[in-house]
Amino acid sequence: MVVALIIACEVGFWVLLALGLGARYLLKWRRTSVVLLLCEPVLELVLFAVTAYDLKNGAEPGWEHGLAALYIGYTVAYGHYTIRWLDGHAAHRLAGGPPPRKPPRHGLPRAAHEGRMWLRTVVGAAVASTLLLAAVWYVGDDGDPSTLEACQGTVLKVVAIHGLIALTYLVRPKKAPALKPADTLAAEEKEGTRR
Template structure:
């Protein structure tokens, strides 16, 4: 049941997002659109409540409960960024807004970008681990090995992402060298003749 609800929440997230953006830029109803987009967090609240009720009713803690915590943490950390990114593209394509800037690809700007993404991963893991710790305390002396295992998984993801972000800082990706532009004659002077030789 929990896994099915996670899938339903993910589908609901994208459906609400698509409908909210369509209402904003096609129907020009910003208040209705804002209400739809603000309803997104309710999906995570429903998942959290159902997971807690499932444990309260005597369900043995399993990987599905850990997956629910990871999903909530990821949505809390990356959900607003995803909505903002898609809103910018919808405004560009449907309302003539400016093209959203692309993330930097080179140098320290790219390293800073990767660092900000890593902080979001830290937030996602922190939320997930806090929810899992709450479940561990709630279950008490029950079998909580699976929940502890998911906590360690979240911490490993943070560590791996941190190594990747650190690599961009220590070895920043260099921008490709630009080809030199051909020299032009000063204004008012004729262009030099180009001579072609055979062979």
């Protein structure tokens, strides 16, 4: 039941997001758009309540309960970021807004961007770990919390791996390509138009 609800929450997230952005940019219903986008956190609250109810009714703690905690943590950390990113693209494509800013590709600005993304992962991991710890306490001696504790280990591994990846951008920043002289660029553009 919990896995089906996680899938329903993910589908609901994207449906609400599409409806909210469509209402905002296609129908010009700004208030309706805000209401639809504010319904997004309700999905996580429902998932949290159903997971707690499932454990309360004596369900054996399993990987699906851990997955629910991970999903909620991910949504808390990356949900607003995803909505803002897609809102920028929708404004550009549907309302003639400026193209959204892309993340930096080179040097220390890229390393700073990757560091900020890693901090989002840390926030998501903290939320998921807190929920998992609360579930372990909630279950108490009535069940075997080893699966939930294993999920906490998975959370720590994800944070460590993402941290190492982000660190590589700082230790060995990707260098920007060398700028070519104007005459070389003009020749390449001319060659490109012939093909």
